[in-house]
Amino acid sequence: MTTAKAAALSVKQQNSILDAEHRINIWEGAIRSGKTIGSIIRWLTYVRTAPPGPLAMIGKTRDTLARNVLDVIADIAPNAISYTRGASTARILGRLIHVIGANDARAENRIRGLTLAGAYVDEITVIPEAFWSQLLGRMSVPGAKLFGTTNPDNPAHWLKKNFLDKEKLPADHPERPDIVSFHFVLEDNPSLEEEYIRNTKASLTGLWYKRFILGHWVAAEGAIYDMLDEEKHTAPAPHPSLWRRGWIALDYGTSNPTHALLIVLTAPAAEGGQNTVDERLHVVAEWSHDGRAAGQLTDAAISQRLASWAGPLIEDLPNPPLVVLDPSAASLRTQMRADGWPGIRSADNRVETGIRNTSSLVAGGRLVVDKEKCPILWDQLCGYVWDETALQRGVEQPVKADDHGPDALRYGVMAAAPVWRAWLPGLAGEDLARAT
Structure with a gap:
């Protein structure tokens, strides 16, 4: 948590509130930079004075909108809002507000038929372009305005190309939208302590x-984990007496390889009464089977072989490890439960979020690999790259080849979030644990 050092708004926030008088008004820039507070205050003033007609607030989901925006309104102006979490409408300053999740292209159907007098959009870059286009078309009440926030994304993103870049065109240019944007950095938020920054x-x-x-x-370009350094990020597994918790993470394949990792939380090792390392996650063992090269295995056979591999390794853990499986491995999950595996759950498969969290832990020295025990994983991490063909379409995704180890690793990292949140105080853990 941070401690507020000033109640006043920054000059950047004040100017953005005063200058947001266009049809499209966007606050963009760094996380925790104060852009959301500025946009919310401007939105509240607009709600009070907006022309008659429906108003809408949009997020990737209703839950993310509530967490990022509605809860903030309730904190700064509790008497201004009435909202039940999950509901499709809210009341803000007496006005009825449609609360809409826009997490896929079909979401545009949710605003068909509305004639909007205004809208607020949280995290614009995660909104489908078709929904955004439909939203602008629905803002047909004279004087309607849109207010929104976003973090930066790929420069080929539709918001950057079709709106933010065109803001630079002359005011009378036929392709220039009626738009203004405000760029924020951490130092524009006066409530942040220097240590937090x-x-x-x-x-x-x-x-x-x-x-x-x-x-x-x-x-994104080149290597995904470009910070990897063999000297810094590989180490022999510490003695099992120093293992405190464990996670088995598995990426499932039938004809493709199935890859499992054992990740453990290690306590600080002591030398002469002094701790030599901090707590960290250590990948200490791997198991892999390539169905194409060595023949496909049934789910029952995979479960049995995993048990033979993991059994001796986890004997010294204080508690059974949490087992996280590829979400597509429904049949294997059923088989392993029938075989008595405890603590099985479907993995969090948000690719960018998992990669971002893994990168942060690696860069901070909080995630290391036993290269001798996990040679396949280490080689795949070093060769894990962004797909250049997809990048040309504005889509960021890893190359889908030799990626089963990295996929299993991010499953394990996401499952271990309750542990590593405390190691990333700058973001209070929460921001890296979810999509930003």
């Missing part, structure tokens, strides 16, 4: 540092 900057690396700290619209 330092810790936040230390919590991100590479692509996400450039986007979420510097606020730059930059493309």
Whole structure:
């Protein structure tokens, strides 16, 4: 948590509130930079004075909108809002507000038929372009305005190309939308302590540092884990007496490889009464079977072989490990439960979020690999790259080849979030644990 050092708004926030008088008004830039507060205050003033007609607030889901925006309104102006979590409408300053989740292209159907007098959009870059286009078309009440926030994304993203870049065109240019944007960095938020800013900057690396700290619209390119250093990020597994918790993470394949990892939380090792390392996650063992090269295995056979592999390794853990499986492995999950595996759950498969969290832990020295015991994983991590063909379409995704180890690793990292949140104080753990 952070401690407020000033109640006043920053100059950047004040100017954005005063200058947001266009049809489209966007606050963009670094995380925790004060852009949401500025946009909310402007939205509240608009709700009070907006022309008659329906108003809408949109997020990727209703839950993310509630967490990112509605809860903030309730904190800063509790008497201004009446909202039941999950409901499709809210009341803000007496006005009825439609609360809409726009998490896929079909979401545009949810606003068909509305004639809007205004809208607020949280995290614009995660909204489908078709929904955004439909939303602008539905803002047909004279004087209707849209207010929204976003973190930077790929420079080929439709919001950047079709709106933010066109803001630079001359005012009388036929392709220039009626838009204004405000760019924020961490220092524009007066409520942040300097220590929090330092810790936040230390919590991100590479692509996400450039986007979420510097606020730059930059493309992913090259190696995904470009910070990997064999000397820093590989180490022999410590003695099992130092293992405190464990996670078995598995990426499932039938003709493709099935890859399992054992990740453990290790206590600080002591030497002469002094701790030599902090607590960290250590990948200490792997199991892999390539169905194409060695023949396909039944789910029952995979379960049995995993048990033979994991059994001796987890004997010294204080409690049975949590087992997280590829969400597509429904049949294997059923088989393993029937075989008596405890603590099985479906993995969190948010690719970018998992990669971002893994990158932060690696860069901070909080995630290491026993290279001798996990040679396949280490080789795949070093060769894990962004798909250049997809990047040209504005889509960021890893190359789908030799990625089963990295996939299993991010499953395990996401499952271990309750542990590593405490290691990333700059973001209070929560921001890296969910999509930003």
